[in-house]
Amino acid sequence: MSFSSDVKEELVHLSGHELHCVVAELAAIICFSAKVSCSESSGYHIILETENIAVAKRFYLLLKKAFCFQPRVVVSQHESGKKSHFFTISAEGAANVLQVLKTAGLMNNRGQVDEDEYLTDNPVLQRTCCRRAFLRGAFLAAGSVTDPERNYHFEITCVDGREAEQLRDFMQFFGLDAKIVLRKKYYVVYLKEGSMISDALNIMEAHVAMMKFENIRIVKDVRNSVNRRVNCEAANINKTVSAARRQIEEIEYIRKTVGLDKLPENLRDVAYARLEEPDAALKELGEMLHPPVGKSGVNHRLRKLSQMAQQLKESGHI
Incomplete structure (x- = not known):
């Protein structure tokens, strides 16, 4: 039925x-x-x-x-x-x-x-x-x-x-x-x-039907919640991978044009760290540096490298 x-x-x-x-x-x-x-x-x-x-x-x-x-x-x-x-x-x-x-x-x-x-x-x-x-x-x-x-x-x-x-x-x-x-x-x-x-x-x-309905609803809500979380985490991973790929391309462009040795020490260190660990998260990159740098600090340095690569492409110099 x-x-x-x-x-x-x-x-x-x-x-x-x-x-x-x-x-x-x-x-x-x-x-x-x-x-x-x-x-x-x-x-x-x-x-x-x-x-x-x-x-x-x-x-x-x-x-x-x-x-x-x-x-x-x-x-x-x-x-x-x-x-x-x-x-x-x-x-x-x-x-x-x-x-x-x-x-x-x-x-x-x-x-x-x-x-x-x-x-x-x-x-x-x-x-x-x-x-x-x-x-x-x-x-x-x-x-x-x-x-x-x-x-x-x-x-x-x-x-x-x-x-x-x-x-x-x-x-x-x-x-x-x-x-x-x-x-x-x-x-x-x-x-x-x-x-x-x-x-x-x-x-x-209809109390028996209500309990059956609630049991199904709870399972569906949990399933939907898990799916949303998995999708969110997958989206974050994709976002992180895309950002890391772009950062590596920009660092490689700087190395081929002017060389990484021309960079300030703080930027040079984070550039080498990213090339060595292409899949690492920002927090992990910061822990590789000496002295260690926080997530926001790493993000700031990578943005500076991105700006330099863009400037190189537009004007040919840093």
């Missing part, structure tokens, strides 16, 4: 929540995945159609636990001949459906299904634990999370921009700085930062 499927499988098996949290999670699944329809003959219906058995199972169990009635279940195969099944869970009966919609805060005082402000003023979402449950339900219904071995990406798909904005604002309650992007005809609320995805998993109570 994918990492996202593992997370959902863990969430499906969570238990022991208070009834108000069960209702909040159920409200999220209805908002993000189920369809609420109404007919003159039979009133409101709630129908969830999904290929994900975990989501179907969770929706069924939440309805049964919170409202004590048996939802209707239909399992069918895809018309395209796919091996996977298609699950349809429906809540029928006017009294049952009205009870679900009113209890979940999805129906206003006028008896209308109100999906425009379901996150803003919904009385079901006043407790922090219920907000956690709602985010869990939204993820189960319309969310996914990428395997952290590949990259960091957590998302929940919304059918319209208003719903996406409400969900983004809702997630900010937990300090999750979510963004919104339009993908085809859907609005996607997403997280890209590893620490925030870890927090989201923790908020939803």
Whole structure:
């Protein structure tokens, strides 16, 4: 299974929540995945159609636990001949459906299904634990999370921009700085930062998945840190080798034109030291001199030699 499927499988098996949290999670699944329809003959219906058995199972169990009635279940195969099944869970009966919609805060005082402000003023979402449950339900219904071995990406798909904005604002309650992007005809609320995805998993109570995510993230961070350090050291070595090669070329030019014996003693000593030890660092060159000279002193003398070589090339004398 994918990492996202593992997370959902863990969430499906969570238990022991208070009834108000069960209702909040159920409200999220209805908002993000189920369809609420109404007919003159039979009133409101709630129908969830999904290929994900975990989501179907969770929706069924939440309805049964919170409202004590048996939802209707239909399992069918895809018309395209796919091996996977298609699950349809429906809540029928006017009294049952009205009870679900009113209890979940999805129906206003006028008896209308109100999906425009379901996150803003919904009385079901006043407790922090219920907000956690709602985010869990939204993820189960319309969310996914990428395997952290590949990259960091957590998302929940919304059918319209208003719903996406409400969900983004809702997630900010937990300090999750979510963004919104339009993908085809859907609005996607997403997280890209590893620490925030870890927090989201923790908020939803997917603790096993969070620990797995954190372990992978730590290994990747250490690996990236080591790679950066190795690259930095390699760049420094290349820089040192290039500088030493240039210094040797300049010293050789001085020796061929005017001779090193014409140089002041301090410059002559460092010139011979560089020719003898072409790969030595500045500190090592300084320790070879008598008396020893610090790194900055060696660097200053080599710059003087470079200036002399340049002057020789331009004017023919020092």
